[in-house]
């Protein structure tokens with residue numbers, strides 16, 4: 001069989017493009033060896049001091065990007081109110097079901113994948129707490145890094161809750177399979193290649209929060225076009241949280257570039273060489289060992305999150321951090337700068353070639369357990 005390969009927007013690995021039927025792998029395939037070399041604690045120990053010295057700055061410049069609980073939206077603001085009489089509550093549920101009735105199955109595949117990604121939040125808090133110098137040492141530490149991480153988690157926690165309840169009420173998805181996928185995913189964890197290194201960790205989160213901002217923004221637009229303005233508002237509201245979080249993480253990296261330009265630039269280049277892997281890359285539903293690739297292929301085809309978005313985010317961050325203008329670096333730092341600043345056009349060129357090959361392939365599809373094993377084109 002002739003394979004057409006495309007640069008995967010999220011895994012950053014080469015995947016068979018549309019037109020290739022995925023070989024069914026045994027379930028044991030999920031117990032594959034780690035995806036990356038197990039490098040740990042790659043930040044030189046003395047650099048812990050950088051984060052210690054930035055605590056005052058973090059308190060002044062990062063924590064204000066959190067929203068006080070009383071000013072935050074809650075899932076209940078968007079959901080049928082269970083305090084209503086049974087009849088009125090059922091009317092609200094019926095209205096929700098009517099609104100979602102016209103949205104296509106493939107839209108639900110992407111929304112479910114996004115929801116599952118949000119719902120594996122324990123993994124992300126764990127991941128951030130692997131980072132040297134910024135982890136929450138006690139579980140209730142007063143360090144601004146730890147305060148941020150806990151409050152960020154608490155804000156994020158509303159995303160999965162809201163999407164999951166909405167999907168449940170819609171009746172369009174197989175909740176049992178979704179719940180199994182969440183359990184598998186939290187059990188599997190994630191492997192972003194951040195090596196306990198907060199330089200790498202905050203580059204990752206800057207990129208990742210922008211990626212979720214983009215994808216929730218796109219599911220909002222599609223919900224609106226598909227006839228569900230409430231779901232559009234839900235996805236849009238979640239997107240604006242992601243944007244605020246992206247600003248916070250982006251500010252941290254900006255500050256690191258100012259404090260330690262070589263270290264920060266090399267961290268950006270390192271993460272880009274590894275490619276930014278989406279947090280849910282180890283998802284599994286007990287049936288499809290290539291579930292994440294299939295979900296990503298649908299997200300790519302619908303334009304919810306694409307290889308172009310990946311390049312856009314990279315170029316956005318290069319501009320936001322003014323990477324071309326960073327000075328005062330060692331030779332290594334300058335080489336990292338050169339690599340990162342030229343990467344956008346290279347990714348786009350690779351993608352163009354892959355797209356052209358993909359166009360010549362015949363279309364294929366797969367079944368998703370999340371939507372009762374209905375078939376969706378990839």
Ligand SMILES: [Fe+2]
Pocket residue numbers: 118156159212242
């Ligand atoms: Fe989120």
Ligand SMILES: [Fe+2]
Pocket residue numbers: 156209212242245
């Ligand atoms: Fe987020």
